[in-house]
Amino acid sequence: MQEIDLYRPSLTKKWRPVKSFNIKSFILIAVFGGVIPFIILGTINARWLRAPGKDISLFVSAGLLLEAIKWLLFLQSSHGVIPVDYGPIHIGYRIACVFLFIYYYQLMKKPFHFYLRTNGVTETLVQPGVYLIALGLLIDFASFVFIL
Amino acid sequence: MDVTAFIDRELAVVDYLFSVDKYEEAVPHLQNILQQNPVHPQALFFLALVYYGREQFEETRRLCVDALVNGFDKEGAYGVIAAAYEKEYRYPAAEEAYLQGLQANPNSAVLHADYARLMMVTGFWDKARALLNKAMELEPTNQNVINAMIDFSFAEMDEKKQREAIQSLMENGSDEIKKIVKLSLYHHFKGDYKQAREYAVQAFLMDPANRNLLALVEGCDYALHPLFLPRRLIGKLGGGAVVFLAIFTVLVLLAALNLDVILAIVFYSFVALVLYNWMVAPVLYHLIVRGKDPWTK
CATH class of the missing domain: 1.25.40.10 (Tetratricopeptide repeat domain)
Incomplete structure (x- = not known):
């Protein structure tokens, strides 16, 4: 573990106040918005919480992998390579989003809990949540248009 | 003179x-x-x-x-x-x-502990932990150091450290009321509101003029009241977002299975639950309970 210099200032010019959304509500973004909005919001929040870079990378990689799998299945389905309709793929994708949320929650549980106990106030998610879910729906719509 | x-x-x-x-x-x-x-x-x-x-x-x-x-x-x-x-x-x-x-x-343990608190608030949790360890090395029985350690162990969700810090507070704390308030908060954070209330009442009886202690008792009463039972259950299930999603999933499944009557019952029950939790229960609590509470008159 890296040695911490206790007597060197930490709050330098680069320092930004720690803050967070209520990460439990991210499940709504994940399910209704999909992976891309969830990755955007999750990464921003993880950076606010000063989560380790390794955890953020793992989360983003898992999300991108899930999105890639969805696209692959959509394309294969549209070309008739696999005998599965869009509907089941879409439902499976949403369920996978819930698992991605659980993974994210496990990664961020400790820093988020720490933040709540020491600062106590979370940022409101209503406005960014609505924008991001709209973005997710737009991506879904675009993907259908592209495939069809 | x-x-x-x-x-x-x-x-x-x-x-x-x-x-x-x-x-x-x-x-x-x-x-x-x-x-x-x-x-x-x-x-x-x-x-x-x-x-x-x-x-x-x-x-x-x-x-x-x-x-x-x-x-x-x-x-x-x-x-x-x-x-x-x-x-x-x-x-x-x-x-x-x-x-x-x-x-x-x-070698000031108090300054180390207070600096650790600042590091906790600003998000430098590893440094806060190191500073607190240093403070404990310097003066393990100091009240400020123990208090900071308790707050840190609550934040870190470290049960072992919490028990150690509470034990240390009981052995070394000088102010009885502060000790009891800490114990009340300890149980409050753990979700044991009944025990938290008992400690809060003890502290209030020792200093009945203290409005903050009264607020602590009221906070426990509020959390414990049967009117808020559904809210506590939702909290135990993982919070409003998780329950909303679960209900939403059930509604989609019922719609897919064409169970219209059950779908309507579940939907209207959910709407009623939301309205009750966030509008009716707080108003009822205010009208019925606070009106009868002798401490708030």
């Missing part, structure tokens, strides 16, 4: 008044001292604490600097300067004051 004897007598009165939290009543005595000796470091520091209580932080810092210049203990003065900056959310300046204090007094 001899000036030194007069100042000593006034300081003893101020000391007593501070020990019983009567800060404003100490002001005339402090002014008496400063009339005799305008640069009396202890009087300047006590006056700084009065200004701190009045939330006049600029004046607090000026008086602390005056006290420092005139030879007051650096641990105390820098600690208060830093705390005044913290109250104004000027965290980098607060850190600078802590570091100056630690440079002057590297």
Whole structure:
């Protein structure tokens, strides 16, 4: 573990106040918005919480992998390579989003809990949540248009 | 009367008044001292604490600097300067004051613990942990250090450290009310509201004039009341978002299975639950319970 210099200032010019959304509500973004909005919001929040870079990378990689799998299945389905309709793929994708949320929650549980106990106030998610879910729906719509 | 004897007598009165939290009543005595000796470091520091209580932080810092210049203990003065900056959310300046204090007094457990608190609030949790460990090494029985350790262990969700810190508080804490309040908060954070309420009532009975303790009892009453049972259940299930999603999934499944009657029942029950939890229950609590509570009349 890296040695911490206790007597060197930490709050330098680069320092930004720690803050967070209520990460439990991210499940709504994940399910209704999909992976891309969830990755955007999750990464921003993880950076606010000063989560380790390794955890953020793992989360983003898992999300991108899930999105890639969805696209692959959509394309294969549209070309008739696999005998599965869009509907089941879409439902499976949403369920996978819930698992991605659980993974994210496990990664961020400790820093988020720490933040709540020491600062106590979370940022409101209503406005960014609505924008991001709209973005997710737009991506879904675009993907259908592209495939069809 | 001899000036030194007069100042000593006034300081003893101020000391007593501070020990019983009567800060404003100490002001005339402090002014008496400063009339005799305008640069009396202890009087300047006590006056700084009065200004701190009045939330006049600029004046607090000026008086602390005056006290420092005139030879007051650096641990105390820098600690208060830093705390005044913290109250104004000027965290980098607060850190600078802590570091100056630690440079002057590297073995101050209190400054280490207070600096650790600042690091907790600003998100440097590893550094906060290291500072607290250092404070524990220096003075494991100090009340401030134990309190900071308890807060840190709650934040870190470390059950073992929580038990150790509470044990240490019980053995070394000097203020009985603070001890009991800490125990109440400990159980409150763990979700054991019943036990938290018992401790809060004990603390309130020891100091019935303290409105903060009354607020603590009321907070427990609020959390414990049967009107809020659905809200507690939702909390145990993972929060509003998780329950909303679960209900949404059930609604989609029922729609897919064409179970229209059950779908309608579930949907309207869910709407009723939402309305009850966030609108009806708080209003009912306010109308029925608070109206009957003798403490709030």
